[in-house]
Amino acid sequence: MTRNALILMPAKVLEGVLLLATASIYSRVFPPVINGQYQLVNSTVLALFLVTAAWLYNATARFISEYRSPEGEKTFYSTFLLSFGVITLAVLAVGAGAWLISGSFLCLAASLMLTTYSLFTMMNGLLIQTDRLTVSIAASLLDVGGKLAFSCLLAVFFTAETPYPAVFGAVLGDLAASLLAMAALRAPFHIRPRYFSRPLLRDLLAFGLPLIGMSVGTGLLSMVDRFIVAAMMGEADASVYISNFTVSSGIFGMIAAAVVRAVYPSLIAGYAKDGLKAAETLLSQGLRIYFLIGAPAALGLCAVCQPLSRFMFAPVYWPGASVVGIVALAYFFMDLTEYAIKGFELTKNTKPVLRYSLLAAGVKIVATVALIRPMGIQGAALGSLIAFFFYFLMVVWGLRHSVRLRPDGKSCFRILASAFLCALSAWLVCRWLPAGPFLQTVCGAGAGGAVYFACLLVSGELKPEIEMVRQAIAARRGGASKK
Secondary structure: OHHHHHHHHHHHHHHHHHHHHHHHHHHHHOOHHHHHHHHHHHHHHHHHHHHHOHHHHHHHHHHHHHHOOHHHHHHHHHHHHHHHHHHHHHHHHHHHHHHHHHOOOHHHHHHHHHHHHHHHHHHHHHHHHOOOHHHHHHHHHHHHHHHHHHHHHHHHHOOOOOOHHHHHHHHHHHHHHHHHHHHHHOHHHHOOHHHOOHHHHHHHHHHHOHHHHHHHHHHHHHHHHHHHHHHHHOHHHHHHHHHHHHHHHHHHHHHHHHHHHHHHHHHHHHHHHHOHHHHHHHHHHHHHHHHHHHHHHHHHHHHHHHHHHHHHOOHHHHHHHHHHHHHHHHHHHHHHHHHHOHHHHHOOOOHHHHHHHHHHHHHHHHHHHHHHHHHOHHHHHHHHHHHHHHHHHHHHHHHHHOOOOOOOHHHHHHHHHHHHHHHHHHHHHHHHOOOOHHHHHHHHHHHHHHHHHHHHHHHOOOHHHHHHHHHHHHHHHHHHHHO
């Protein structure tokens, strides 16, 4: 489990860097209003994915391990991809209808973006579940890099005065990465209508459909503030808010993907083999991994948010710099909560999650509307922090009678203390270093990282990882000596 996280994490860091570069370049290529329109389209696509296809994504991740034989793969991929084909046709039909009714071609373009995003998300998830980590890394990097390259090329050769270059750049990037993933899985070679399995489809529906409500609740909780900012302050301010927001949400998305995808296969296998206690042990181990990565990321982004925003974005986006830090703290709790929810998923009891997410979304709507008026976009970010922390408390409270999280208190203290010293070091460097925002950010992050590693090393928190590295080196040397 730790090995998978250590393999995925460097790649996710690189992917996160590409995402940050994309946000930075878009802020300069597209005018704020146009960038705001694209960000709202992208947010809408993410929200609609939770309704249309997230159930299938969750279900395939749950059942792929049961169909790993040659015949099983034919059944699995035929059932899965033919079902996704029906979803795709429905999405495109609704998009075409919305275009005809509204007269806006953006509706059809967004529906096409939704289908390719859904396809890549599911295919990449299957790469992880089938232990094709290297291909998953390559596909993820191709996806992010391809979106940026295609969008910039379309903007140069056509125009940057509409959101279409960014939308179709995203479509082409997702499509290219999806084709790579499908080739690695050999999915097209398994598709035959005669292998379509109604029993498997019933299993997918039985597991996935109840999760739609949970997905809608968490989607509303995650993204409703973007639309509130656009409605109350306009698309230009929404662009400033979402661009700074995306810095932290993107980084934590990479962290969550690395940790959850590394832990979840082991968690399912442990629960199936040894029951609840094994699942609790594995959840606690994964929780430590998340704290090791997430705590310094959250506090570190708070420390470097000012120079980071000035370095990344055009001047019109700088007033939203503090949003980076506030949202980093918010997503630390949000991703921690999403990880804890795996306890509900294991026992197939997700109804409480729907209730908690809807309650937290209500808190977010009220807090965001109330705080935007006196505080502007910083108030919207603070509303996210309040809502995500409330959501975290409810989920932990709800888990008390089922799969309980049992973190090591001493370990958590060592990690949080080290992360605080990391952030303090980074802030001092950014505050007093007489240099531009780029050097302040790099030097601050470097100093914070060095202090964090030193603190963990001195406190003994890294003993398991050091021992794992020693064993790997010893195994390699032993293998080399035999040759």
